[in-house]
Amino acid sequence: MRAGLWLALAVLVIAPLAAILLGAAWPPLLGAATSGGNILSPALWMATRNSLLLGAGTSVITGAVALALALAMEHAAPPGAGFWEGLLFLPFLSAPYLLALAWSALALPNTIFSRHLGMLAMPLGRFVFSLAGIAFITATHLVPLVYAMLRGYLSGTGSRYELAALVHGLSRRRTFLRVTLPRLAVPLAAGMLLAFLAAVEEFGVPAILGPYTGLSVLTTTVQSDLDVWPINLAGAVRTATLLLLLGVFAWSLYRRFDRAAGLDYSRPRGGPERRVGWAGLFPVTWGLLAGVLPVAVILTLALLRAETSGLQWTNLTLSHFAEVLGPDQRGFRALTTSVDLAFAASMLSLGVASAVALAQRSGRRSDQALDLVTTLLNALPGVVLAVALVLVWNAPWNPVPLYGHRGILLLAYTTVLLPLALRYAKTAAARVTPGFIVASRVHGLSGAAVTGRIALPLMWPPLLAGFVIAFAFGLREFVTSVLLQPPGVDTVSTFIFNQAQQGNRGAAMAMSVVSLAVSLAAVGALRLMQRRPAARGAALLRAEAIRA
């Protein structure tokens, strides 16, 4: 068991990490003859600075908005709270590069959209194309993640401390400042670090919005090193190592906060006293601004016959959707390939993650090392992973011809999804307490029966939630797909990339809408399934899910 698990991790995680670190230490390994310039070049220094600023800005915005949302939903939820909460998760499901594309269509001066914004257009344009704007848009994508963490924490602990404070005569304001804020500080810090990490690794948003003002960050530097002739593999790997170090640093801090918080998401909701208040307007506004608005822009672009003709009824068409959904079309094949890949990779990553999570419970030192290995993965950006996978799987000494074959994408997706899968698997494993196992063995169940009839049913709900979320992420996976795409294989993201590049943006946008709809349908189905057994609670996705 252990040997198999280590072997799986060696293939998925250790080999690519080793390739990167070796390549950084010894560039000739990368086939790079030149040293690739000075390590402390001004451009790299600027990119590092911008990455750090972007991370910090994103984490502050994400923290503030998520805190306000969690408190508002907890204490003054608007009517139809379930619907609005679902809406809050919309930007988390749409790819960050799509959000960036939508905001740039809104914010460029004089576009078919911004012409309708009047006075707002100018300041919006200045904002969106600045570092602050990039941070804001990245934050809209990450807010749901941190919101889920805070909300899970609030549900777990209930509001008894606040009640006690109020009973003892503290004003509401002082209760908030002296009780609520301090007790939320630790989970908030954990969430903000997670946002910092995600923002530093984000590629799509700065790649789309940065060039207008000449901003580059570490991830876009890696990309242009890899993508522009003459390519600089050594430089890319060096920058990637810098990113990896940043990631490891932020992640180790995060783990400390996460442990200190001692979050227990599995306890039932405390049932705080609820009242409808003005604060309830905030989740509604945010859901519309961060979720509905960008998706509406993308949908509009997908429906326009010609972008230049603007928003008119006569300029609307469904033909781009026919291009994507028509049977035997390239778009449809790309969609089915992505669905296949996302499906298989989510299963695989959840399988490996479950094995890791179950093994970790033994407490043995070698099993703790599993945790360290999978933790490193959190700090590995997709661009770096793609380079590493080429280095490992296209090496002349490697006898397995996976590179240039669909399998390389399966491998890449599995690795990309592993950290996400691990969060769910840990929650799932925590549900299988030793007492259950011992009791069923005492009553004469065989090992297989214990697995099939006790362990799996217990682990099932979080694993299912994890599967759906991992599937949605796999469906839109961008960075490794574009860099590793084998000949003859198209995925959703490479289709979007190629269509947009050849002057057919309508089809690209239509594909974005379709893939978002598929993810939404999957998540919607999950919520319905979770609602059935009332005891499991609709809060499962939210509360149990996003925890390391």
Next chain:
Amino acid sequence: MISLKQSRTVWLAMLMAMLLLGYAVGPATRAATTLTVYAADPAEMDQQLAAAFEKQTGNDVELWVSSTGKVLARLQAEQANPHADVVILADQSAGLALQSLGVVATYRPRAALERLRPALNLSSNFLPMGADTVAIIVNTQRLPPGGRPRDWDDLLTAAYHDQVSMPNPLLSGTAAEFVLGFLQQRGDQGWQYFARLKNNGGIWPGENEAALSPVQLGSRSVLMAGVGHTALEAKVQGNSLDLILPASGTLLIPRPIMILSSSKQMEAARQFVDFVLSDAGQELAAKALLIPAVRNVGAESIWPALDRVKFWVVDWDKMARDREATLKRFDSDVIH
């Protein structure tokens, strides 16, 4: 406990084995010869070319379509173990760069050379499969017929202040060639031109598509040095865009098709190149709005009359030599 874990292991292992097996066995049924083609082209055209070639010869074609930068990057990442047999790139100097690495096998059959457009018969050890040009692309809703630029220098006037978008030559191969060709025409005055363009509010938002986007959305009215067929494709889709080929001339950009010397399918690779340059292949290229490489197949009628256009005479080898230094200077002096 132990047997529980064991059974779980077996269960997981079986699942994984099944999935992996499915992936490994999937494409096992292959034709006798499988040709791998990496192309920076309109994807539909490549697919049509591949399908027609498969039908004619019974060979299989595995196609990977991306941008020139990504194709080159991939070739370099794979250099220890090359996969491609045939490579099609979107610009001549990228082809020459690949040639200078010594990885391109010479293939220039006389039959094909005799049919080439004279302007496309350049010294290299590969053939062009077609050509494209860079032009001034205008949003016709933003600019009335009388207000459209006619030449590069018009874009420096106050009428086009904050109106010009251009692909970043560091990210777009065709824009890089435009800059290099333009500098060969104008020398140091070319550098002054770009400085003045920047002062006039010019932007370089990214690859060709990223630069076209603000023009399509109406935020800017002019795309400078935009790729011809992409803009025409958007026009065919119904966008109010038009192509202006400047009076002082522009660059005709051959799109190289080459066979890698590492190919183990030389014969099939040559057949593929022959097919792409045949009338049937060239008509597919014309349909994709490229300029056909051979004389007897004309460009689509959406193109302006090409025989009246002035194309610059440039030294492609010098352009390839100057490329790195020029782009570095463009990045530091113009963009930043």
